[in-house]
Amino acid sequence: MTPQIPGYLLSFESFVRPVTTIIALGLIWLGAARMPTPAKSRYATAGVLSAVLVGWLAVAQYLGEAATTGTTLPIVLSGLLIPPTVAAIGLWRSESIAGLVSAIPLHWLVAAQVYRVAGGIVLVLWADGRMPWQFALPAGIGDVATASAAVAVAALLARNAIGAHRATYAWCLFGVADIVVATIMGALTSPAAAHLLALETPNVLIASYPLVMHPFYGVPLGLMLHGLVLWRLRRGSAATGRLAVA
16 A cells, blocks of 8 residues: 655655754763863774664665555664663663763753654644544644653753653653553554554554655654663663762
């Protein structure tokens, strides 16, 4: 089944991807500028991470454009899960990457997910009769809520307000749950083995270019950012505990 791609969706996606990439690159270089290591070392780390990010975008773009008639569910799930897994391994194995992430102000890591307001495009597609509500409503509302809450939580962290870390934990859990629910509903409404909902109006757009770039690029980036925030919170709690013991 070949879906009809509305022109406004192509224009929207061509704007969202560069903005999202600029946000991610900004975090990388902000961390590099604040690392307490020699300039050559920290900027080399930032350069490598930037190249990996741009390379990932290029691969996602290639796979997405190849999805002229819809991408199979295993490919979509691979694009969703492989990048966060690689990022987690890099953070665990590389002290320089861990040092760069530690140097990024926590409130900026949270605020970066304001880009997820772009997920509201699925609500527009639903209103336009191009996407089933079973997917569009939870995915679109969840993304817009996550993006909006990111601004509020980041402001609490920037002011070091009481309860800011608890609010950040809650925001992370909500944001990850939103991704999980959207992924499940995407599978249940798309033409594949798990297709149980929206049988008369299947969700063909989510596995076709350009919307397939969300599970290939935008959603994995969101998972990475949530993981980095949780890692930072846990690391900060461990450091506070050591100080208390001392």
